[in-house]
Amino acid sequence: MTNLFEKEFSRRAFLKGGGALIVGFALARVGVSDSAASPGAPLPISNDQVDSYLTVHGDNTVELFSSIMERGQGTRTSLLMIAAEELDVGMDQISHAHLDTSTTPYTGLAGGSQGTSIGGSFVRAAAASARQSLLGLASANLGVPIARLSVERGVVSGRGRKVTYGELIGGKLFNVKIPEHRQRNDLGVFQYVVRAGLEPGEAPAKPVDQYKLVGKPRPRVDVPGIVTATLPYSGDVRLPGMLHGRVVRPPGQSSLQNKATPGGPFGTNYTLELLAGGGQKVLSVDESSIKHIAGAQVVRVGNFVGVVAPDEWNAIQAAAELKVRWKTPSSPLPGNLEEALKAAEPGLPASTPIPGPVSPLLITEMGDVEAGLAKAAKTVSSTFRTSYLLHGPTGPHNAVAHVTPTKATIYHQCGPNYGLAAQGVAQAVGLPPASVREISYQGSSFYGGASTDQDCPTAAAVLSKAVGKPVRVQFMRWDDMGYDNYDAAEVIHVRAGVDATGKITAFDYIAHSQEDAAQPPSAINTGGVYLIPNRKVVGNVSPRIFMTAPLRSPMDRGPALATEQIVDELAYATGTDPLEFRRQNMTGNTRWLEVLDAVAKAARWKPGRAAAKLSDASLVTGRGFGFGTHAYGGGPQGPGLDFRTLDPTTPAAAIADIEVNKKTGKITVKHVYAAVAPGLVVNPARVEDQVIGTAVMGTSQALMEEVTFNESNVTSSDWVTYPSLRFKDHPNVTPIVIQHLDAVPGGCGEEPISALFPAIANAFFDATGVRVRQAPMKPAVVRHVLANASH
Amino acid sequence: MATQLKIRVNGHVHDVSAGRDTPLLYVLRNELHLIGPRFGCGLAQCGACSVLLDGKELRSCVTPVVAVTGRSITTLEGLPALWAEKRRRKPSSPPELHPLQQAWIEVGVPQCGYCQSGMMIQAADLLSTNTQPTEDDIRAAMNGHLCRCGTYPKILKAIKRAAAVMAKGRA
Numbered sequence: 001m002t003n004l005f006e007k008e009f010s011r012r013a014f015l016k017g018g019g020a021l022i023v024g025f026a027l028a029r030v031g032v033s034d035s036a037a038s039p040g041a042p043l044p045i046s047n048d049q050v051d052s053y054l055t056v057h058g059d060n061t062v063e064l065f066s067s068i069m070e071r072g073q074g075t076r077t078s079l080l081m082i083a084a085e086e087l088d089v090g091m092d093q094i095s096h097a098h099l100d101t102s103t104t105p106y107t108g109l110a111g112g113s114q115g116t117s118i119g120g121s122f123v124r125a126a127a128a129s130a131r132q133s134l135l136g137l138a139s140a141n142l143g144v145p146i147a148r149l150s151v152e153r154g155v156v157s158g159r160g161r162k163v164t165y166g167e168l169i170g171g172k173l174f175n176v177k178i179p180e181h182r183q184r185n186d187l188g189v190f191q192y193v194v195r196a197g198l199e200p201g202e203a204p205a206k207p208v209d210q211y212k213l214v215g216k217p218r219p220r221v222d223v224p225g226i227v228t229a230t231l232p233y234s235g236d237v238r239l240p241g242m243l244h245g246r247v248v249r250p251p252g253q254s255s256l257q258n259k260a261t262p263g264g265p266f267g268t269n270y271t272l273e274l275l276a277g278g279g280q281k282v283l284s285v286d287e288s289s290i291k292h293i294a295g296a297q298v299v300r301v302g303n304f305v306g307v308v309a310p311d312e313w314n315a316i317q318a319a320a321e322l323k324v325r326w327k328t329p330s331s332p333l334p335g336n337l338e339e340a341l342k343a344a345e346p347g348l349p350a351s352t353p354i355p356g357p358v359s360p361l362l363i364t365e366m367g368d369v370e371a372g373l374a375k376a377a378k379t380v381s382s383t384f385r386t387s388y389l390l391h392g393p394t395g396p397h398n399a400v401a402h403v404t405p406t407k408a409t410i411y412h413q414c415g416p417n418y419g420l421a422a423q424g425v426a427q428a429v430g431l432p433p434a435s436v437r438e439i440s441y442q443g444s445s446f447y448g449g450a451s452t453d454q455d456c457p458t459a460a461a462v463l464s465k466a467v468g469k470p471v472r473v474q475f476m477r478w479d480d481m482g483y484d485n486y487d488a489a490e491v492i493h494v495r496a497g498v499d500a501t502g503k504i505t506a507f508d509y510i511a512h513s514q515e516d517a518a519q520p521p522s523a524i525n526t527g528g529v530y531l532i533p534n535r536k537v538v539g540n541v542s543p544r545i546f547m548t549a550p551l552r553s554p555m556d557r558g559p560a561l562a563t564e565q566i567v568d569e570l571a572y573a574t575g576t577d578p579l580e581f582r583r584q585n586m587t588g589n590t591r592w593l594e595v596l597d598a599v600a601k602a603a604r605w606k607p608g609r610a611a612a613k614l615s616d617a618s619l620v621t622g623r624g625f626g627f628g629t630h631a632y633g634g635g636p637q638g639p640g641l642d643f644r645t646l647d648p649t650t651p652a653a654a655i656a657d658i659e660v661n662k663k664t665g666k667i668t669v670k671h672v673y674a675a676v677a678p679g680l681v682v683n684p685a686r687v688e689d690q691v692i693g694t695a696v697m698g699t700s701q702a703l704m705e706e707v708t709f710n711e712s713n714v715t716s717s718d719w720v721t722y723p724s725l726r727f728k729d730h731p732n733v734t735p736i737v738i739q740h741l742d743a744v745p746g747g748c749g750e751e752p753i754s755a756l757f758p759a760i761a762n763a764f765f766d767a768t769g770v771r772v773r774q775a776p777m778k779p780a781v782v783r784h785v786l787a788n789a790s791h
Numbered sequence: 792m793a794t795q796l797k798i799r800v801n802g803h804v805h806d807v808s809a810g811r812d813t814p815l816l817y818v819l820r821n822e823l824h825l826i827g828p829r830f831g832c833g834l835a836q837c838g839a840c841s842v843l844l845d846g847k848e849l850r851s852c853v854t855p856v857v858a859v860t861g862r863s864i865t866t867l868e869g870l871p872a873l874w875a876e877k878r879r880r881k882p883s884s885p886p887e888l889h890p891l892q893q894a895w896i897e898v899g900v901p902q903c904g905y906c907q908s909g910m911m912i913q914a915a916d917l918l919s920t921n922t923q924p925t926e927d928d929i930r931a932a933m934n935g936h937l938c939r940c941g942t943y944p945k946i947l948k949a950i951k952r953a954a955a956v957m958a959k960g961r962a
Contacts, residue, residue: 219896220899222904223895223900227896227901227904228867232826235826236820396830443903445903477836694941696944719834726934728930
C-alpha cells in the first residue's frame with residue numbers, strides 16, 4: 001500500500017504542477033474516511049498527459065482514470081475494453097480508478113450519446129501513447145528493435161526475451177503527451193474544437209482489423225458486485241459523526257417566474273434559490289413544532305429550510321412535521337399549456353445565468369416552402385404536442401457533504417457533467433471552486449442531468465456548513481418528482497405536401513418549447529432523413545415555466561413524433577406502403593436505409609397501405625414504423641444547408657406492434673423491433689441492452705408519462721400520480737445492433753426512443769384509422785380522439 | 792425512544808437500537824449496514840426496498856421494525872445462504888450464489904442496478920411457490936416492482952433460467 005500511495009503522490013503532484021498534496025484516501029465497504037482528503041479544483045488534471053489517464057503498477061496491472069460515470073449503460077466497461085485493446089493487456093489486468101475530481105481528468109460528457117464515442121477517444125489516445133512509450137522502454141531494456149517486439153497480457157517479448165509493463169514503468173511516470181484531435185463541436189457540423197483524442201484505428205492507435213476485444217460482446221465488470229450487494233452505491237456512503245438531513249419545501253415546485261428577484265432572475269445565489277422553496281418565500285418557521293423529535297435541528301438560509309438529526313427516521317419525521325408558512329406564489333402555472341408555450345419569449349438578456357438561444361431560431365431553410373406546398377398534389381397539416389417529462393431515477397438522488405471553513409468534500413453520483421456539482425456547492429457555501437472535491441459512486445440512473453444531481457449535494461453542503469458536521473441528504477420521492485428540472489414540453493405545427501409521383505415537395509416545421517438547455521430541434525429528426533427540396537424548420541423559445549434539463553434523447557421525441565407521423569400521412573394520402581414511401585424519398589444515406597431494412601426484415605413487414613384492415617371490434621391491433629436519432633441541429637447554420645452530411649449520428653428505426661382497447665382507451669405495446677447503426681460498436685451486448693432499455697422507457701414515456709400541475713404547483717409527486725410502465729405491460733423487444741468496425745463510433749443510449757414515439761402513433765392509425773398526435777397517449781386522450789373521429 | 796428489540800436477519804439475531812416504529816429499511820441499512828435493500832419511494836410503490844419475511848416479499852420502507860420481531864428476514868445478502876438451506880447443504884465459503892443471482896449475472900440483467908435487489912427478492916418469493924412459472928405468471932408476480940432503465944425483458948429471461956436451474960437442483 002505504501003508504494004501505491006507514494007506513486008499516487010508523485011502522479012498527482014506531477015499532474016497538478018507540484019505542491020504538497022496529502023493522499024491516502026481510504027475507502028471502506030460502507031464507510032469512507034475523509035480525514036486526509038485534499039481539496040481539488042474542478043477538472044484540475046491535465047488533459048494532454050498519459051499519466052492523467054493511466055497508471056501501471058509493479059504487479060503488471062493498470063488503473064484507468066476517466067470522468068465517465070457508470071450510469072447503467074456499461075460505458076465504464078467499454079472504456080476498459082478500449083484501453084486493454086490498445087495496451088494489449090487482459091481485462092483482468094485493468095480496472096477503473098474511483099471518479100474523484102482531485103485525481104481524474106475530464107474525458108467528456110457521460111451523456112449526449114458521447115460517453116463511449118468521445119470519452120473513448122481520450123482513453124484510446126492515452127493507451128495507444130502509453131503502449132508506444134512502453135515499447136520504447138522495452139526495446140532499450142531487451143536490446144531488441146521495436147519492430148521485433150510483440151505484446152501479450154502486458155508482457156513484451158522479442159528474440160526470446162521478456163519484460164512486463166510493470167517491470168518497465170511500475171511506480172514511475174510516463175511523462176508523455178498524448179495526440180490531439182479535431183472534433184466536431186456539439187453544436188454543429190461547422191464548428192470544430194481541438195482536443196486530446198484518437199478515433200479507432202487512427203495512428204498511433206491499433207489498426208481496427210487487429211482488434212481482439214473491441215467489437216465483441218462482453219459482460220460488464222460491475223454486474224457481479226451489483227447482484228451480490230458488494231458494490232457500494234452513493235447511498236451507502238457513511239462518514240463518522242454524520243447527521244441525516246432532509247429539505248423542507250412545499251410538495252411541488254411553482255412557476256419559475258416566481259423566482260425572479262430584483263437582483264437578477266435568481267438573486268445572487270441562484271444555486272441555492274433554485275433549490276429552495278419552489279419559488280415560494282418563507283414567511284415563518286415554527287421550530288417548536290419538532291422539539292419532541294430527538295436531536296432534530298432546523299437550518300434556515302434565506303428561503304432554504306432543512307432539518308438534521310442523528311437518526312435518519314427522525315430527520316424524515318422532522319421534515320414532515322416542521323411547520324413552515326410559505327408565501328403564496330404570485331405567478332400561477334398556466335391553465336392552458338399550449339397557449340403558454342406559444343407566447344414566444346423575446347431573446348433573453350445576456351446577463352441571464354442560464355444561456356438561452358435567441359427566438360425564433362431558424363434551424364434550416366432550403367428552397368421555398370410556400371411554393372413547394374402550392375406545387376403539391378396533396379397536402380397535410382397537423383399540430384402535435386408533448387408533455388413535460390420527469391427524469392425519475394428509481395432511487396432519488398443522495399449525497400454526503402462535509403464542509404469545513406476552508407474546504408468541502410461531496411460524495412454522490414455525479415451527473416454527465418463531471419465536476420459541475422462541486423461548482424454549485426462552492427457557490428452555495430461560499431468557497432472557491434478549487435476547494436471543493438467531488439467523489440462519485442454508482443447510483444440510480446437519472447438519464448440526463450443538471451438538476452437533482454446538483455441540488456442534493458448543495459442541500460447537504462448547506463446543512464453541513466450550518467451544523468459543522470458531515471451531513472447526508474437522501475432526497476425523498478417528492479423531492480425528486482416535484483423539484484426535478486423537467487424535459488421540455490413542445491407544441492409543433494407541420495405542413496407538408498407530396499406531388500403526383502410520390503415525392504415530398506415541401507415540409508414546414510414550427511416548434512414552440514422552452515429551450516433552457518440550448519437545444520433547438522434536431523435538423524435530422526425534422527425531415528433531414530428525406531430529400532425535400534423546400535424545407536424550413538423553426539424553433540421558438542417559450543417563456544420559462546419550469547427549469548428544464550435534457551432527458552435521454554432530449555428535443556427528439558416531439559420532432560420525431562410530428563415528422564414521422566406527417567410522413568406516414570403523406571404515404572397514406574398517396575396510397576403507398578409507409579416503408580416504400582420512405583425509401584423513395586430518402587436522401588440515399590445508406591445507414592438510414594440499413595436500419596429501415598433491418599427492422600422490416602426482423603418484423604417480417606408486409607408491404608401495404610396503413611389502416612387497410614379496420615375492424616369494429618373493441619380490441620384491435622396495428623403496426624407502425626418510425627425513424628429517430630439524437631443529434632443537435634444548432635450552431636451557425638443558415639439557409640440552403642443540407643444536413644445529409646451530419647454524420648456521425650446514429651440512425652435508429654423502430655416498428656411497434658400494438659393493441660388498442662377502443663372502449664377503455666388503453667394502448668398496449670406488445671412488441672418492439674428496434675435497430676441502431678452506431679458505427680463501430682465497442683460492446684455489442686451492452687448496446688443491445690440500450691436498445692431494450694430505450695424501447696421500454698420510450699414505451700413508458702409515449703403511453704403514460706406526464707408531469708402534472710395545478711395553478712400553484714406540480715402535483716405529480718409519486719409513482720401513482722406519475723405512472724411509469726409496469727412489468728405486466730412491457731413490450732417484448734427485438735434489438736438489432738448493426739456493427740461497422742470501419743466507422744467512427746456514435747451514440748447508442750438514446751436513439752431508439754424518438755423512433756418509437758411515431759412508431760406507436762403510426763401503429764395506432766393502422767389499428768384504428770385515426771391519428772393520435774400527442775404524447776402521452778393516455779387512455780383519456782385515446783378515447784377523446786376516437787370519439788371525435790367518429791362524428 | 793431506543794428499544795431493546797431483537798430481529799433475525801439472514802440467519803443472525805441482531806439487537807436494534809432504533810425506535811419501535813422506525814421502518815425496517817432504516818434499521819437494515821443504518822444499524823446492520825446491509826446495502827441490498829434500498830430507498831426508492833418510501834411509499835411501497837416501487838419495490839427497491841424489498842426483503843423476504845418468512846419467505847414472502849415485504850416492503851421494508853413502510854414496515855415498522857417492531858412488526859418483524861421473532862420472524863425471519865432475508866435480504867439480497869442472504870440469498871446464497873437461503874439457497875444452501877433449501878438444498879439442506881452447509882453454506883460453502885465463499886457461498887454459492889442463489890440461482891437467481893447467477894442467472895442475473897449470466898443474462899446480464901442490471902443497467903443502473905438500483906431496483907435489482909428488490910427484483911431478485913420478489914423472484915425468490917415467486918419461485919418458492921411456483922417452480923415453473925409461465926411468462927404471464929412472471930409478469931403478474933413482478934408487476935409491483937419498478938425499473939426505470941427498462942430491464943423487464945431481461946429479468947423475465949433470467950427468472951426462467953433460474954427456474955430451470957432450480958428444478959434441476961431439486962431433482
